[in-house]
Amino acid sequence: MSMAIRIAREEWRLWLRSKVVVAAALIIAVLLAATSVLTINRIADEQVQRMEQQVAAEETFFAQPDRHPHRMVHYGHYAFRPPPPLAVFEPGVDAVTGQSIFLEGHRQNSAMFADTKAGADLGGFAALTPASLYQLLLPLLLIVLGHAMFLRERESGTLAVLLAQGSSGTKLALGKATALLSVIAIFMIPLIVVAAYSVTLGESVLAAASLVAGYFLYLCIWGAIVLAASILIRQRAISLGALVFVWLFAALIVPRVAINASSAAIDAPGKIESDLVMLAEQRKLGDGHNAADPAFEQLQAQVLEQYDVETIEELPINWRGVVATYSEAELTNLLNRFAENRMALEAGQSRLFDLFGLASPTIAIASSSRMLAGTDLATHHRFLRESENLRFDFVQALNQAHATDLDYALDMNRNNDAASAEAARINAESWQVLDEFRFQPDSAVDRLGRARLPLGILLLWLAIASSFVVWAARKVRV
Amino acid sequence: MTAPLEARSLSLMREGNAVLDDVSFSVAEGEIFALLGGNGAGKSSTLLTFLGFLRPSAGEVLVEGRSVHANVAAARSSIAYLPEAASLYGHMTAYENLEYFLDLAGRKATRSDLDSAFERVALAEEARSRRLQSYSKGMRQKTAIALALLRETPILLLDEPTSGLDPVAIDEFHDLVKALASSGQTILMVTHDVYGACQVADRVGLLRRGKLVGSFAAEPGRRIDTETVHAAFAEREAA
Numbered sequence: 001m002s003m004a005i006r007i008a009r010e011e012w013r014l015w016l017r018s019k020v021v022v023a024a025a026l027i028i029a030v031l032l033a034a035t036s037v038l039t040i041n042r043i044a045d046e047q048v049q050r051m052e053q054q055v056a057a058e059e060t061f062f063a064q065p066d067r068h069p070h071r072m073v074h075y076g077h078y079a080f081r082p083p084p085p086l087a088v089f090e091p092g093v094d095a096v097t098g099q100s101i102f103l104e105g106h107r108q109n110s111a112m113f114a115d116t117k118a119g120a121d122l123g124g125f126a127a128l129t130p131a132s133l134y135q136l137l138l139p140l141l142l143i144v145l146g147h148a149m150f151l152r153e154r155e156s157g158t159l160a161v162l163l164a165q166g167s168s169g170t171k172l173a174l175g176k177a178t179a180l181l182s183v184i185a186i187f188m189i190p191l192i193v194v195a196a197y198s199v200t201l202g203e204s205v206l207a208a209a210s211l212v213a214g215y216f217l218y219l220c221i222w223g224a225i226v227l228a229a230s231i232l233i234r235q236r237a238i239s240l241g242a243l244v245f246v247w248l249f250a251a252l253i254v255p256r257v258a259i260n261a262s263s264a265a266i267d268a269p270g271k272i273e274s275d276l277v278m279l280a281e282q283r284k285l286g287d288g289h290n291a292a293d294p295a296f297e298q299l300q301a302q303v304l305e306q307y308d309v310e311t312i313e314e315l316p317i318n319w320r321g322v323v324a325t326y327s328e329a330e331l332t333n334l335l336n337r338f339a340e341n342r343m344a345l346e347a348g349q350s351r352l353f354d355l356f357g358l359a360s361p362t363i364a365i366a367s368s369s370r371m372l373a374g375t376d377l378a379t380h381h382r383f384l385r386e387s388e389n390l391r392f393d394f395v396q397a398l399n400q401a402h403a404t405d406l407d408y409a410l411d412m413n414r415n416n417d418a419a420s421a422e423a424a425r426i427n428a429e430s431w432q433v434l435d436e437f438r439f440q441p442d443s444a445v446d447r448l449g450r451a452r453l454p455l456g457i458l459l460l461w462l463a464i465a466s467s468f469v470v471w472a473a474r475k476v477r478v
Numbered sequence: 479m480t481a482p483l484e485a486r487s488l489s490l491m492r493e494g495n496a497v498l499d500d501v502s503f504s505v506a507e508g509e510i511f512a513l514l515g516g517n518g519a520g521k522s523s524t525l526l527t528f529l530g531f532l533r534p535s536a537g538e539v540l541v542e543g544r545s546v547h548a549n550v551a552a553a554r555s556s557i558a559y560l561p562e563a564a565s566l567y568g569h570m571t572a573y574e575n576l577e578y579f580l581d582l583a584g585r586k587a588t589r590s591d592l593d594s595a596f597e598r599v600a601l602a603e604e605a606r607s608r609r610l611q612s613y614s615k616g617m618r619q620k621t622a623i624a625l626a627l628l629r630e631t632p633i634l635l636l637d638e639p640t641s642g643l644d645p646v647a648i649d650e651f652h653d654l655v656k657a658l659a660s661s662g663q664t665i666l667m668v669t670h671d672v673y674g675a676c677q678v679a680d681r682v683g684l685l686r687r688g689k690l691v692g693s694f695a696a697e698p699g700r701r702i703d704t705e706t707v708h709a710a711f712a713e714r715e716a717a
């Protein structure tokens with residue numbers, strides 16, 4: 001072991017005496033620091049902002065004056081998805097999914113971007129996150145540092161001297177691996193700092209530590225690939241070229257292919273296309289605003305029978321409120337069916353994408369990273385479902401108030417004159433039906449469970465890459 | 479008494495070509511044996527076989543009486559090897575190079591041990607803390623020789639040790655090798671320098687296209703006659 005450390009120390013001496021290596025490491029260190037600070041600031045801002053916006057939206061809703069209940073249904077409400085603490089490292093799908101939804105009756109709106117300004121401010125750099133630097137740039141640094149680490153011993157003839165002195169390929173490889181490992185350990189520091197910071201923002205230690213461990217695994221995989229190439233390949237230029245090609249393949253080509261392949265394999269109908277089908281089905285349900293719509297005849301018969309009366313005017317409740325409640329439930333069923341279909345397709349695509357991790361460790365770490373940070377598609381889907389529940393609950397509570405708290409006759413006359421309109425209102429107390437909405441990340445254990453596939457793939461990669469190194473080191477000859 | 483180095487009917491193939499053909503010799507303890515031959519004769523290959531880097535296609539090589547290929551590690555631990563091209567690290571100073579190699583060989587050496595080795599090879603004091611990338615070929619060679627000395631092994635295998643050295647340094651080196659031999663080290667050196675070989679060796683073997691074609695031993699108290707060896711060398715090469 002001490003021999004490995006001795007060899008690693010010499011490797012460090014070489015690196016520190018090489019201007020190219022020092023410059024490359026410094027550039028990456030600065031880039032990492034700058035990106036971390038920028039991302040932390042941006043995400044921390046967004047988190048505070050969206051939590052404030054959520055509270056403000058609730059307060060505004062509660063503060064509405066006496067109104068017709070259906071006007072409140074259309075007044076609507078907002079649900080915000082604040083970034084989870086680890087989004088300071090891995091903003092994940094946030095950049096493409098939208099983080100707030102306008103909630104109103106009879107509609108499921110798509111998520112919007114809470115602040116388009118963030119993206120515009122930073123230009124293309126919003127995409128430059130600490131996570132992407134770790135995924136893409138650090139492997140390149142390992143390639144620069146390590147592509148010749150073994151073969152240069154062969155080149156300079158020192159390999160023969162070392163072997164003649166009783167060293168072995170395995171011992172030398174262990175020393176070189178130790179050197180790369182120490183580089184990886186040093187470059188883990190910014191991630192560890194950011195992860196620790198996320199813990200102060202309320203992240204669980206388990207999730208933060210798992211994220212750190214995942215990236216450590218990932219970089220070790222690259223270290224092993226680089227080391228194996230430097231043992232097996234005899235010329236610097238070829239080793240460098242081959243490794244850069246592997247990098248291009250793993251970091252750019254496979255992800256591109258994976259995206260295309262998974263959307264081709266699981267065909268999600270376009271938004272417009274599915275909206276048209278949905279509208280057609282929706283029309284069959286009848287218009288909930290029009291209590292006289294023939295679609296509600298059956299309901300009418302049923303309700304009249306239930307209350308044992310002949311006409312809707314005799315009902316102890318407001319027929320329009322009953323219709324609104326009924327049709328909202330029917331419509332929501334339909335909308336949810338379409339929404340669940342779409343989410344199932346998207347989830348299928350993303351599962352297929354995850355499997356491409358078998359072809360590229362970069363995909364495996366990207367998936368693990370988003371899942372562990374709670375910025376993955378599944379979390380966004382949960383946000384959509386939870387905000388839909390919030391929407392349905394407050395809309396139905398208002399419809400219920402419409403049915404029970406507003407007299408049918410007053411309601412029917414609401415358009416006669418100003419005084420009638422005035423009369424067709426209910427007390428603002430009724431707006432308290434709105435539930436408080438605080439979107440929370442999944443528990444760390446749930447997130448880890450979700451990430452087990454990509455994390456398992458990373459472990460597999462590491463096992464394969466390091467056995468490759470062991471095999472290559474064993475057969476080292478002069 | 480078993481010879482520290484022995485080749486028994488050694489034949490060697492490298493990439494399908496016969497490089498050594500039925501070569502037999504042995505080097506006794508404290509003896510200096512010079513293997514003389516032209517380019518491509520198989521001199522370096524012979525040394526590599528003793529180190530276990532190359533495997534004989536027939537016959538065997540023995541180090542301290544044991545077959546090298548039965549226990550490569552044991553053979554290597556008795557040998558210090560000076561490769562054909564001084565193989566050291568350009569980004570390190572002479573001190574750093576030696577400290578590193580000796581560390582990996584599991585040999586502890588103090589700064590003054592290093593200095594006395596540098597004295598023996600006459601490496602200028604001011605040069606010792608300079609990186610080897612600024613060294614001349616001879617200075618590198620001297621550093622490599624100093625490393626071989628510091629290994630303090632019973633056997634030295636030297637591949638063209640005087641290449642790159644100036645005449646004064648060559649003479650000093652010959653004195654050094656003789657001193658090492660008389661203190662009991664066994665030395666096998668390969669060279670194409672007829673004069674040098676005759677100056678320093680107790681015995682000279684003439685290698686030609688993988689065959690040992692001649693052997694010249696020094697009479698007690700005298701050196702091998704350069705003219706005789708040179709004539710044999712030239713004749714054999716011409717043949």
Ligand SMILES: Nc1ncnc2c1ncn2[C@@H]1O[C@H](COP(=O)(O)OP(=O)(O)OP(=O)(O)O)[C@@H](O)[C@H]1O
Pocket residue numbers: 492493495497515516517518519520521522523524562670
């Ligand atoms: N790495 C190698 N692979 C295959 N054949 C080799 C290799 N190195 C040397 N040979 C061949 O082995 C033969 C002997 O080479 P060797 O290096 O032992 O000669 P040498 O006597 O040391 O020559 P020189 O005086 O030029 O150093 C030559 O024919 C050479 O072509």
Ligand SMILES: [Mg+2]
Pocket residue numbers: 521522523562637
């Ligand atoms: Mg040679």
